[in-house]
Amino acid sequence: QKEVEQDPGPLSVPEGAIVSLNCTYSNSAFQYFMWYRQYSRKGPELLMYTYSSGNKEDGRFTAQVDKSSKYISLFIRDSQPSDSATYLCAMNRPSQGNLIFGKGTKLSVKP
Amino acid sequence: DSGVTQTPKHLITATGQRVTLRCSPRSGDLSVYWYQQSLDQGLQFLIQYYNGEERAKGNILERFSAQQFPDLHSELNLSSLELGDSALYFCASSVGSGYTDTQYFGPGTRLTVL
Numbered sequence: 001q002k003e004v005e006q007d008p009g010p011l012s013v014p015e016g017a018i019v020s021l022n023c024t025y026s027n028s029a030f031q032y033f034m035w036y037r038q039y040s041r042k043g044p045e046l047l048m049y050t051y052s053s054g055n056k057e058d059g060r061f062t063a064q065v066d067k068s069s070k071y072i073s074l075f076i077r078d079s080q081p082s083d084s085a086t087y088l089c090a091m092n093r094p095s096q097g098n099l100i101f102g103k104g105t106k107l108s109v110k111p
Numbered sequence: 112d113s114g115v116t117q118t119p120k121h122l123i124t125a126t127g128q129r130v131t132l133r134c135s136p137r138s139g140d141l142s143v144y145w146y147q148q149s150l151d152q153g154l155q156f157l158i159q160y161y162n163g164e165e166r167a168k169g170n171i172l173e174r175f176s177a178q179q180f181p182d183l184h185s186e187l188n189l190s191s192l193e194l195g196d197s198a199l200y201f202c203a204s205s206v207g208s209g210y211t212d213t214q215y216f217g218p219g220t221r222l223t224v225l
Contacts, residue, residue: 032211045113046215049213094210095210
């Protein structure tokens with residue numbers, strides 16, 4: 001079993017839809033959770049991060065962590081064509097600097 | 112633009128050859144990470160350097176090696192290349208080596224081994 005599992009999609013939604021992206025993980029030592037966005041032919045860029053269980057909101061994006069279920073989510077409200085990208089969840093634990101990534105979910109938002 | 116630069120953008124080479132990928136971190140960043148991204152494995156950590164010293168190793172093959180120079184740029188050397196080494200190689204940098212330090216990724220080097 002991989003440490004981090006993420007459905008690769010692809011996921012196609014109409015403009016304005018609410019998008020839900022999810023990852024599950026197996027290592028309860030993970031304490032820091034991130035979502036990266038990767039446009040085609042570009043490097044990943046950090047979208048959001050959170051340390052604790054609960055929700056964190058930033059504009060149209062909400063990151064949610066449920067440590068008891070080992071489950072993290074990213075919600076995108078009012079999705080736009082410019083949100084079309086691959087979304088990667090990532091996480092790590094104290095004393096570990098490198099990130100463990102999910103495989104990424106490819107999202108396409110149709111106008 | 113993340114401020115991390117990687118050269119070259121593309122590399123096409125043959126099996127058995129050796130290549131060097133170069134990374135310049137953001138100004139002020141002391142840590143450099145190397146990751147490999149392939150379709151089947153996703154983004155996988157290879158190795159981390161902090162201020163010139165190796166800090167952590169991931170799934171890096173013995174045929175691969177890296178170093179970080181006094182000016183903090185880093186090079187990843189891949190030798191005895193195999194078809195399966197074809198992938199995107201990303202470098203990331205961060206200010207420190209802590210687990211909450213944001214990692215900024217470069218644009219990557221696309222390696223094709225024929």
